[in-house]
Amino acid sequence: GAVVSQHPSRVICKSGTSVKIECRSLDFQATTMFWYRQFPKQSLMLMATSNEGSKATYEQGVEKDKFLINHASLTLSTLTVTSAHPEDSSFYICSAPPMGYGYTFGSGTRLTVV
């Protein structure tokens, strides 16, 4: 089945620095990937849709300049949290559209900004 690999699983960074999260489709090509953010004890909130070879589409209220999304190839989408602050600490998860059934999700990245 479709496998999505997400790295790193955990990252701690200092306030003001940038962090890049990678999401790879291992056995299929993905022209679209979705990025979610999940705060503790809350649901997954869709942040943006990355599109291979074109600009990402951001959900209302998500800062484009803060959450940079790049989808440079059919197997890799990246999310960069720029100038991170403690309030950006969250669980970030990527997913790929249905390949047969369901959406395949990465294992998530726990970002802690100190």
Next chain:
Amino acid sequence: GESVGLHLPTLSVQEGDNSIINCAYSNSASDYFIWYKQESGKGPQFIIDIRSNMDKRQGQRVTVLLNKTVKHLSLQIAATQPGDSAVYFCAVTFSGGYNKLIFGAGTRLAVHP
């Protein structure tokens, strides 16, 4: 826009009992519905899905029921086991929604021995 909600934030059941988790959605154009299980610190795990042209689908120990009239779906887990303890989310997508998957609030299922 779409909103998806759940009736119960937590559900406690005894091991061996059946569990029912409910979900309501608002967009009548919703056409694909998925239940996910999420364990702490992990990504969502696919459980079962159903399309809008069906009203029931069964898997191994799980059944999803869809009532389009009242925009409601449920997940039934038979003979609930301790390993079923997790947070369960319903998620929906709809025609014209660019494949965006929208999640409900989640229900925590706690299975007691």
